[in-house]
Amino acid sequence: MRVYLDNNATTIVDPQVKKEMDPFFVEKYGNPNSLHAYAGETHLPLKTAMEKLYAGIHAPKEDSVVITSCATESNNWVLKSIYFQYIATGRKNHIMISEVEHPSIMATAKFIESMGCRVTYLPINNEGIMDVQTVKDNITSKTxxxxxxxxxxxxxxxxxIEEIGELCKEKGVLFHTDAVQAIGKFPVDVQSFDIDYLTFSAHKFHGPKGVGALYIKKGKELIPLLHGGSQMGGHRSGTLNIAGIIGMGKAMELAIDSLDFEMEDIREMRDAFEDELLKIKDTFVVTPREKRTPNTILISFRGIEGESMLWDLNRSGIGASTGSACASEDLEANSVMEAIGASEDLAHTAIRFSLSRYTTQEEMDYTLEVVKKAVIRLREISSSYAYAPEGYESGLDSHHH
Amino acid sequence: MGMDSLIGGTIWDEYSQKVTDLMNNPQNMGEITQEQADEMGATLIIADFGAESCGDAVRLYWAVHPKSDVIMLSKFKSFGCGTAIASSDTMAELCKGKTVDDAVKITNIDVEMAMRDNPDTPAVPPQKMHCSVMAYDVIKKAASLYKGVDMESFEKEVIVCECARVSLSTLREVIRLNDLTTVEQITDYTKAGAFCKSCIRPGGHEKKDIYLVDLLEEYEKEKMTKTADSLTTGGPVSFTDMTVVQKLKAVDKVIDDNIRQMLIMDGGDMEILDIKENGEHIDIYIRYLGACNGCASSSTGTLFAIEGILKEKLDTNIRVLPI
Incomplete structure (x- = not known):
């Protein structure tokens, strides 16, 4: 059996999405802005897809939902444009992000910092959540x-997001939110909150990879990141990825249709799985489940290094993930676990299971059995549970990390 | 850059079959209890290295024959990834039957070699090499407990790159012998910095006392000081070895000693604006002042005189460019 539980990383493309995209490779391939019938064949479907994207985040027509190549591009665009418009010109000198942002925000902020901008990295609390107060304490007229x-x-x-948006508006500060993990998990409405910019990406909600978007509120226009042939109203040049946009439009429509299922059925399946996991001795979950997206569990198994757990899961066909030291290519520790200030010996034990509307109860039952067996095997290997005679003092202070 | 770095790695696919097998089914995993050691007439040694908070920890059990110092039984427990577990297992295996003194000679490189399927293919990808270092450290810890001495007494050299086991003295020597100026060159010559990359500069996976960039800086400063010393003592210094400031001073001195007097007599002067290396040439940009500015000779005779004396006194590759 193969079970995919890494849906926060990327998702399967919904077959309906693929079907919708199919005609736009061989049959209809015209550039929608050209002056001939080939263009006409793609222009209307493009418009329909854009309407679905606007509807999906409830954006008014006068605002812009600019198509990009991915969320990383959208996030880079916002911060770099703000740098050119406000920081480099000396009008402002400060930006704020949370200390657990995605690398596309984190690394871009660090880059801007290296160019002379002051950057505040706002902490999260022991539940893994941001306090509005930290924004309030650090915001200035120069932010x-x-x-x-x-x-x-x-x-x-x-x-x-609601409170932070309100506060920013009150202080006359722009507000951007990376909503990559939000679309399809709960309702996202750019009009109900004070949001100036919002990032999303198709492949996180069963759309294709290589296409994302940046919502820009009217009057908050940015300097283009990609200059060129004036596609997307000159905001983002480059020949339009028609198939991708149509795929993202369909995926958005399906994600919105599935919201109730996500928030009820998937949540229920996730909660039941989590209840069972927590019955295993020495397991810990940080963020309370009502304060989380309905599909995600980050759980620590004491004494089991994250990558070794992934190894055992993978041997049984289960794909999950960890940000802990040994698993990632760059050996970085799990920044979220560190930011939470999780007790140190748990920082390398976190495993993330992320479900989707394709996850079945049968898969979750199977996964539970595999996890239980892996916990037994790996704790038997683990030095954390190893024998020592009475009075033995471990020399664990000698490590050089 | 290059295709491999563009695609990135899938670390598990680069594990040898041996590493995979040992992770799936470790051979020497387990404990030795005091009772078992007593039955064998052996001294029980339990050594811990690492910590869960660092991402890997290992506990090594030895039953050592007290008369011969031979390790009769060797077992491990490990908190860590596949490489850490397989390395610990291999390390425990290599210890068996050796005397404590011989066991201390086992390095992480021996452990990695023992896990290879064939001698020419590494057992683990470069960034996993550091996970095997702990297997080496814990042996020293066990031996130090057995002998009642400090762990440091087993390490005669200061090791800068633990993955490739390259010492401080080797690095210092190689950098100077080959006049190395970049980290990439050091890696090409010594393999230091090729694995987990922690030893290159601060901010990596492990904190170090000294980094490769420090050694390069140390050498750079040494060269600068040497040049400065030679200049004060009048020793021979090649113009290209000088720092920008020293070059400027040297050029100014040649001008002062040979040219400036002449210019001032004619009611003019000159100043040096910049010195740039341009391929094999060293371009010195100057500006004429006073009467020199616009004088017909300033782009012919005077210019040739300035360039000629600088070529003679400092470097034949000098070009003088008035702007």
Missing amino acids: AIVSIMWANNETGAIFP
């Missing part, structure tokens, strides 16, 4: 933008 993710990719923790 150009606050960028806070709507939901965290590792823990699923949902951040207080």
